[in-house]
Amino acid sequence: MAHAPPAMPLAWRRICATIRGMSNPFPRLLAPFAMRGHxxxxxxxxxxMSCRLAAGGRATxxxxxxxxxxxxxGAAVVITEALPAARSAATPTRVSAFSEEALPDLGAMAEVIARHGALPVGQLWHPGSANRGQRAVDAVGASAVPDGLSWTVPRILADAEIEALCGEYAETARRLQRAGFAGVEVSAxxxxxxxxxxxxxxNLRQDRWGGDLWNRSRFLRDILALIRERCGPGFLVGLKMPADDGVAGSIDPEEAARITALIARETPPDWFCYSQGTHGWSLGMHAPDQHAAPLPYRALWRRMRQAAGGVPVAAVARINHPAAAEELLASGDADLVMLARPLLADPQWVEKARRGAPETIRPCLNCNACWGEINKGAPIACAVNPRAGGRDTGGAAPLAEARHVVVVGGGPAGLQAAIAAARQGRRVTLLSARAPGGAARLEAALPGGASMAAFLDYLVAEATRAGVAVRxxxxxxxxxxALRPDTVVLATGAAMVRPAGLRDSRSGLDLRALLAAPPPGGALAVLYDHDHTPATYAAAEWLAARYSRLLLVTPRDSIAQDVPLLSAQGVHRxxxxxxxxxxxxxxxxxxxARRLWLTHLLTGAEEVIEGLDLLTWSTPRQPRQALLAPLQAAGLAVHLAGDALAPRLMLSAIREGTEIGEAA
Incomplete structure (x- = not known):
């Protein structure tokens, strides 16, 4: 099938091939160093990384x-999620770092980080007009320019208010220092x-806070200077900003280099961290998804490092593998690496690299499900890490009772259930109708599928390491x-249902069947999208390469409504x-034949599409539960996992597989 996942770059494969038995397999990545005495x-x-794990402005x-x-x-530095630097930035799902009442909470945060040898750093944040929900009525900003996502128009800050905000940033930094933090990172x-x-x-201002670059950067430079003044020379101060915010006439790489050089000269931070995009159609740049190449902003990091005047530059975004990080540092294109989603997927990422076992790192899908959860108001979660979101420490204790668990279905839910049960000390047999990976293997072969392929390969390898017998x-x-199981887990997946308007017809076929037996192509294809998840749009790309014209038809008022916003922007693009x-x-x-009749769901008007070569659909799925009743009738304890219980996303399937496997 076309669009097979790309192989790991040659330079990274060479690094991986030489690490076995090495005492320090990634010498640059794991090299210690000192910064301001730390x-x-x-x-x-x-x-x-925003996590929405605080409550009422307090740590939980x-x-x-x-x-x-x-x-x-094993991370050297742990940077908190963005903390409100001023009272006007307060939000209940972030610790109220601007308040003296938060000092005990901040102290607890610093202590749990420092007890493991990492440096605690708090990120200082103020959203200004940036808002992703309804238009905010209390937003403030440099000028009355609408936010690019919510169209919030802020109240213009007065001169004295801006000065006071600079002071609040510095006081919040000092409070973090008193709480035991080693430093702060200012989010710009x-x-x-x-x-x-x-x-x-x-910024359309014409006073000392606007106009030329010197004045437009004054707010940020004053914040940095005041933090240094109040916290002293031994306190770390980092700066996060874009090397390209993706908006015409705003901060392109040339402007970013000028800003970098100016700040490095006037109020040098201890590091620059470059994360791209801004609030609007370029927001997705800051967390490039599975369709982006690894290290997508390498040229930008290299350019900013040249402008930084010796201040270390931290790279962030799609640095998924230790070999990639090692090669990046060896090239001199960056001095540090900052990992968000990879450490959410596997908090032991650094430790596994140190042990020379990168193949055991749970790979990030780059699917942005984590961001999608927080954007809809839920605590952070991860599609591949069932314990993310504050459940990472520990896990279920192994069980002493010897039991045989049979897992039917080799998709992600089944594999995860088998792994979890085996780690509990169970004898586990996994029955898979095809090569383990299930229907997700079809998605892995589509555009952007390399991350999914890597995760499925990881699950299969983990099952082998855990002692699961695969048949x-x-x-x-x-x-x-015949296997005489004590418990059965059915992870037999689900089947797409035929659209309601075609129930009396045998024409067309569902998307999974189409992907399993690719057609030769043609002039016109129609994909009926009653699914709205990323795999459907990856399949649309696949079809667009085979047909001269592709119609994407949906009963909703827009596409990609079940795709996290960061990735949905890429889908539309x-x-x-x-x-x-x-x-x-x-x-x-x-x-x-070659004619398709549609109805407009709002007006009732009918339309006809002529000359159709292919009709396929991606629709809600029906669980496959044919084995349930016979096994229960035989007296077996049977658990349903993943789509076999009810169709769900990867995040739920992996978490559910873990819980069922541990309890089996």
């Missing part, structure tokens, strides 16, 4: 567990308030009973570039 045990930091046990796990996993990225001052698009073939009640035609609010009426 000892960094390696060159890896856990990058700031889940938040402390989340931070501690990344420190215990992602469209937040300092970037709103830096950008000539959002391939179609399972029946008799073949399962790719569909537009490929010339995919999108018909919204349409249902299927009937299909005869």
């Amino acid at each position: 000892a960094w045990r390696n060159r890896v930091g856990f990058a700031a 046990p889940a938040l402390l567990n989340h931070l501690e796990a990344r420190a215990a996993g 990225a992602h469209g937040f308030l300092p970037l709103q001052f830096l950008s000539p698009v959002s 391939q073939g179609i399972a029946s009640p008799d073949s399962i009973l 790719r569909m537009a570039r490929l010339g995919v035609e999108i018909l919204t609010c349409r249902g299927l009426l009937r299909h005869e």
Whole structure:
């Protein structure tokens, strides 16, 4: 099938091939160094990542567990999620660092990080006008320019208010220092308030805070200077900003280099960390998904390092493998690496690299499910790490009772259940109708599927390491009973249902069947999208390469509504570039020969599409539960996992597989 996952780059393969038996397999990545008297045990930091684990502005046990796990996993620096630097930035799901009442909470956060040898760093943040929900009525900003996502128009800050904000940043930094933090990182990225001052698009002021670069950077430079003045020379001060915010006339690489050089000269931070994009259509740049190449901003990091005047430059975004990080540092394109999603997926990432076992790192899918959870108001979670979100410390204790668990279904839920049960000391047999990986193997062969392929390979390898016995073939009640199981886990997946308008027809076929037996191509294809998840749009790309014209038809009023916003922006962009035609609010009426009838769901009007070469659909799925009743009738304890219980996303399937496997 086309679009097979790309091989690991040659330079990274060479590094991996030479690490076995080495005492220090990644010498640059794991090299200790000193900064302002603080000892960094390696060159890896856990990058700031919103997690929504605080409550009422206070730290919770889940938040402390989340931070501690990344420190215990070997990161040299653990940067908190963005903390409100001023009272006007307060939000209940972030610890109120601007308040003296938060001092005990901040102290607890610093302590759980430092106890494992990592340096605690708090990120200082103010959203200004940046908002992702409804238009905010209390937003403030440099000028009355609408936010690029919510269209919030902020109240213009007065001169005295800006000065007071600079002071609040410094006082919050001092409070963090008193709480035991080694330093702070000032966020001037992602469209937040300092970037709103830096950008000539959002800063239209003509006073000392706007106009030329010197004045537009004054707010940020004053913040940095005041923090240094109040916290002293031994306190770490980092700066996060974009090397390209993706907005015409705003902060392009040339402007970013000028800002970098100016700040490095006037108010030098201890490191620059470059994260791209801003609040608007370029927001997705800051967390490039599975469709982006690894190290996508390498040229930008190299250019900013040249402008930084010797200040270390930290790279962040799609640095998934220790070999990639090692090669990046060896090239001189960056001095440090900051990892967010990879350390959410596996907090032991650094420790596993140190042990020379990178193949045991749970790979990040780059799917942005983590961001999607927090964006919809839920605590952070991870599609591949069932314990993310404050559940990372520990796990279920192994069980002494010897039991035989049979898992039917080799997809992600089944593999995860088998691994979890085996780690509990169970004897586990996995029955898989095809090569382990299930229907997810079809997705792994689509555009952007390399991350999924890597994760499936990881699950298969983990099952082998855990001692799971894998048998391939179609399972029946008799073949399962012949294994004499004590418990059965059915992870048999689900099947796409035929669209309502085609129930009396045998024409067309579902997307999974199409991918399993690719057609030769043609002039016109129609993909009915009743799914709205990333795999459907990867399949649309695959179809667009085979058909001269592709119509994407959906009963909703837009596409990609179940894709996290960061990745949904990429979906819309790719569909537009490929010339995919999108018909919204349409249902299927009937299909005869090469003609397809649609109905507009709002007006009731009928439309006819002529000359159709292919009709396929991606629809809600029906669980496959045919084995359930016979096994229960035989007296077996049977658990349903993943799509076999009810169709769900990877995040739920992996978490559920873990819970069922541990309890089996």
